[in-house]
Amino acid sequence: MADIPKTPILDRVTVPADMKSLSDPELYALAKEVRAETISAVSETGGHLGAGLGVVELTVALHAVFDTPRDRIIWDVGHQCYPHKILTGRRDRIRTLRCEGGLSGFTKRSESAFDPFGAGHSSTSISAALGFSVARDLGGAPEHGIGDAVAVIGDGAMSAGMAFEAMNNAGHLDRRLFVILNDNEMSIAPPVGAMSSYLSRLYAGEPFQELKAAAKGAVSLLPEPFQEGARRAKEMVKSMTVGGTLFEELGFSYVGPIDGHDMESLLSILRTVHDRATGPMLIHVITKKGKGYAPAEAARDRGHATAKFDVASGKQHKAPSNAPSYTSVFGKTLVDLAGKDDKVCAVTAAMPDGTGLNLMAERYPSRCFDVGIAEQHGVTFSAALAAGGMKPFCAMYSTFLQRGYDQVVHDVAVQRLPVRFAIDRAGLVGADGATHAGAFDIGYMSNLPGMVVMAAADEAELMHMVTTAHSINDGPCAFRYPRGEGVGVELPEQGEVLEIGKGRMIREGSRVAILSFGTRLSEVEKAAEALTARGISPTIADARFAKPLDRELILKLAADHEALITIEEGAIGGFGSHVAQLLAEEGVFDTGLKFRSMVLPDTFIDHASPARMYEEAKLSAKDIEAKVLDVLGIAQIGEKRA
Structure with missing residues (x-):
């Protein structure tokens, strides 16, 4: 248990209304206490530390000035919101962050009236703020009424096209709303692209305290002491851009940049x-990710996501690794392939470390591209790389690839371009919860004509699938793998090219066959051991491919067994549905085969440990064992059957 910091002023604040009676010096002190409380809490739970530390002063200032929850503050991305949660009635539960049954690590509408809009993914806040503003003007009347809408958007999130679509629309509609650009010079990875360079130019060579204002009429909104410096800065900025700032051209008044850690300036x-x-x-605020905690400020990612840690030293308490992570296996295998084939290249969307492409970037920087938080662009960019004769691997989390799905269909699949989709974080992901679960990619990729879809059962299989994807040159393919460590199998020197659409037998048995797709195979094998002790010896097969299906293997399993069970780490409509379609077309159900499909339930599962989430999803070894007993009509201990 970390030492609980002394917080005499924070102890007086239960909800933001309590801040209205505080003097400005007390608000300055409150910010220091909120920072200490945030560090203490995250040291116990782990989580997204750096982003929250960067907006402590901004959070206090916003709640002191605006009237929440009537005024809507929308955090983008939601992992900035820990200080916000401390100030909005959830301090007593802040040490349950990301724990089962505890607070979400993101904003969540069902959790508090002070979270008007959920955000686990980025770049949605301006659209939401505009929606709230229009609803206000049209007389919408939810429980608390609607006042002002404030979008707090990280600079990395501004690289996504959706943010500019919203700004374009907001400038046209000309409604009162506030966009606070939290410019911390990095989102998760250091920012990339022209937008980052543009923001840098806005304050190059000028102290933040001069409060530059670069929009028509915005200077007059500033307090008197700042107006002259703002006028000078406005002329400087206009000299760098044709016709004023980009934001001004989109119809926004622009104020800034402002030092986001200067409470006096923020409040004013x-x-x-x-x-x-x-x-x-648009209010341009300069912050420092990890601000006020030296270990976070010194970290490469500014303390983006941490395990539990010691507050004094910053040392994280991570369990020793027993096997390499799937992500690192992918990254190393890709680097090996790139060393042998100069046509291999890689694309990711603001997640080079998270997808393992940092290894590729270090070794072959000219062939590794981080496009920023721009999955749509990343997919189409990959498609044109393929059309241009390269062999692109488009590495994205399953949950983020969803944002580029139209491009997967229109730009890749329809044109049969050999883009290789490396789908990380497949299945349930633990503390990040429902917004980050990779539940849908089996379905949304397998229904596309010509798409080859693979899932690795272990880290050695992942090596084979990366190698196989490299060999596919006549159309697109995808291979999926989960977050975290592999199962500890011995890794080959190099991957092998698998025969497309062919699975493998794991063990021969009788009566019931279990056909696994993905990393539930290890749980299937545990279940088989328990079943063998009961005198039931199931057959186990690893499908490897959801598309094309191994028709020969599936039909043989169906013919040789009373029952066939498929299992996958995906939602309804995926691998099991394709198997059922095949069995129906072949008339197998007419023979009396008992078929069951074990999938993720038709619900969003809240954050917990991955093991607990899979137990809730009923995809653990004991659930597989129970399914086999049920389909065979064998009563379990304590269960009565008619």
Whole structure:
């Protein structure tokens, strides 16, 4: 248990309304206490530390100036929200962050009235803020009414096209709303692209405290002491851009940049724009991710995501690894292939470390591309790389690839371009919860004509699938694998090219066959051991491919057994559905085969440990054992059958 910091002022704040009676010096002190409380809490739970530390002063200032929850603050991405949760009635549960039954690591509508809009993915806040603003003006009347809408969007999130679509629409509609650009010079990885360079130019060579203002009319909104410096800065910025700033051209008044850790400036500016703004306003705030905690400031990712840690030293308490992670196995295998084939290249969307492509970037930087938080662009960019004769691996988390699905269909599948999709974080992911679960990719990839879809049962199989994907040159393919460590199998020197659409037998048995797709295979084998002790010896096969299916293997399993059970780490409509379709077309059900499909339940599963989430999903070894007994009509201990 970490030492609980002394927080005399924070102890007086249960909800933001309690802040209204605090003096400005007390608000400054409150920010320091919130920072200490955030560090202490995350040291016990783990989680996204750096982003929250970067917005402590901004969070205090926003709640001090605006009237929440009537005024809607929308955090983008939601992992910035830990200080916000501390100030909005959830301090007593802050040490349950990301734990089973505890607070979500993101904003969540069902958790609090102070979370008006959930955000686990990025770049949605401006659209949501505009929606709230229009609903307000049209007379929408939810429980608390609707006041102002404030989108707090990280600079990395501004690289996504959706943010600019929303700004374009907001400038056209000309409604009063506030966009706070939290410019911390990095989101998860260091930022990339012209937007990052543009923001840098806006404050190059100028101290933040001069509070540059670069929009028509925005200077007049500033407090008197800042107006002259802002006028000078406005001219400087206009000299760097044709026709004013990008934000001004989109219809926003622009104020900034402002030092996001200077409470005096924050409070002054926010109070002024709150009282005087009439249309859309963008406030450019400069913050430092990990601010105020030296170990986070010094970390490569500024403390983006941490395990539990010691507050004094910053040392994280991570369990020793027994096997390499799937992500690292993918990264190393890809580097090996790139060393042998100069046509191999890689694309990711702001997740080079998370997808293992940091290894590729270090070794072959000219062939590794981080496109920022822009999955749609990343997919189409990969498609054109393939059309241009390269062999692109498009590495994205399953949950993020969803944002590029139209491009997967229109730009890759329809044109049969050999893009190789490396789908990380497949299945349930633990503490990040429902927004990050890779539940749908089997279904949304397998229904595309010409798409080859693979799932690795272990880390050695992943090596084979990366190698197999490299060999496919006549159309697109995808291979999926989970977060975390492999199962500890011995790794080959290099991957082998698998025969497309062919599974493998794991063990021969009788009566019931279990056909596994993905890493539930290890749980299937545990279940088989328990069943063998009962005198039941199931056949086990690893499908390897959801598309094309191994028709010969599946039909043989169906013909030789009373029952066939498929299992996968995906939602309804995936691998099991394709197997059922095949069996129906072949008339196998007419023979009396008992068929069952074990999939993720038709619900969103809240955060917990991966093991507990799979227990809730009923995809653990004991659930597989129970399914076999049920389909064979064998009563379990304590169970009565008619």
